[in-house]
Amino acid sequence: MKTWFRHLSALAFVACASVQAQDARQEQSPLRINGFGTLGITSTHAPDGWLFRRDAAQYPSDHATTLETDSRLGLQAHYEVHPQLELASQLVLKRRLPGSKPFESVEWLYAAFKPTDAVMVRVGRTNPDLF
Numbered sequence: 355m356k357t358w359f360r361h362l363s364a365l366a367f368v369a370c371a372s373v374q375a376q377d378a379r380q381e382q383s384p385l386r387i388n389g390f391g392t393l394g395i396t397s398t399h400a401p402d403g404w405l406f407r408r409d410a411a412q413y414p415s416d417h418a419t420t421l422e423t424d425s426r427l428g429l430q431a432h433y434e435v436h437p438q439l440e441l442a443s444q445l446v447l448k449r450r451l452p453g454s455k456p457f458e459s460v461e462w463l464y465a466a467f468k469p470t471d472a473v474m475v476r477v478g479r480t481n482p483d484l485f
Contacts, residue, residue, distance in 0.1 A: 384434040394424025422449045428461070440466045 397419040398404070426448035433441045444462040464478030 386430075386432045388430045389428065390430070391427045392425060393421065395419065395421055396423040425449075430462075438468050440468075442466060 399418065426446050428444060428446040430444045431442065435441060442462055442464055443460065445459050446461045447459055450458060460479065462479055464476045464480045466474055466476045468474045
């Protein structure tokens with residue numbers, strides 16, 4: 355079995371267990387853990403030798419139709435230190451280039467400070483707000 359599939363399966367299990375544990379403790383804990391997954395299929399119709407990959411950190415698939423390009427599992431953790439200070443992280447497992455460092459799975463890792471309801475300052479590896 356491929357290594358990436360074992361990692362995805364393990365993360366799915368942890369995410370499901372975490373979500374159930376979080377539901378039981380939601381009212382009393384400042385820690386929120388959420389999991390997500392995407393099962394995506396891609397199909398490439400191109401001349402021989404042309405392969406599709408979503409980004410430069412991803413190994414192209416050998417097959418014209420594959421689940422490896424867009425499928426991923428993720429785990430998000432938010433910890434409210436204080437009503438104005440939150441720590442957040444998001445790990446995403448997907449097929450990457452051989453030799454990729456484990457830290458490359460970290461999509462977010464930041465501290466958010468909210469001095470007022472209208473202002474939030476994030477420091478660290480953040481995601482852009484698109485909506």
